[in-house]
Amino acid sequence: MENQNSGKITIVIIGTILLLIIVFYNSGMTYGTQKDDSIIDDNTVITTSIEYLDGTETVQRSDGKDLTSTPNGSTKSSSTANVATMGELNALKKATEYLNVMHFSKKGLKEQLLFGKFTESEAEYAVTKLDIDWKLQAVGKAQDYLNSMSFSKQELKEQLEFEGFTSDEAKYAVDAVYK
Incomplete structure (x- = not known):
């Protein structure tokens, strides 16, 4: 034993x-890609991506300048448009967090980001970069309303429009939940 x-x-x-x-x-x-973000100031973010598999290292800056080095030591400079600032990335992350909790219209989500003290351009960046079907968000919001109280079709459509959904999005949602 x-x-x-x-x-x-x-x-x-x-x-x-x-x-x-x-x-x-x-x-x-590190087996693949390593990313490191460094902030120079409020408007410039440097993102370093190291691709170990092919030996390249790219340094991206939010001012649109890239510096890429290859395994043989040569470097090349290029210009990229629209690398996000830290504020834009944080607004995008916060928008995603909000959408994981509840349904929003594009307008309502932008207003929520502005309420959270993001700038107009940061909030606009976030709602523009999201790959969201706003009609499905409207359906989700409509269903949320119907789960908590009763609405006529017209009243529900008006409530969705009040929440910032377009007339088309609101109509789509009402038609979907009243099938």
Whole structure:
């Protein structure tokens, strides 16, 4: 009995040691892309992307200038348009967080971002960059309303429009929930 228990303990100890070795070994390795964001000031963000698989390293700046180095040491400079500022990226992240919790119209989401003290351009960037079907957001909002209270079709459409949905989005939603 004692040999059987000591054998199990030995296996557990060896397994734990192997697991720790694997974790420590992998914690220092990056297999694909590594990203690091550094802020120079409120308007300039440098994003470094290191592609270890092909040996390139690209430094992107929000001012539109890129510097790419290759494994042989040569560098080339290029210009890119519209690399996001930290404020724009944060607005986009916050917009996504809001949409994970509740349904919004494009207008309503932008107003919520503005209420959260994002600038007009940051809020506009966020709602423009999102890949959202606003008609489906309207359907979700309509269903939310119907789950909590009763509405006539017309009243529900007007409520959705009040929330910032377009007339087409509101009509689509009402038609969808009243099938």
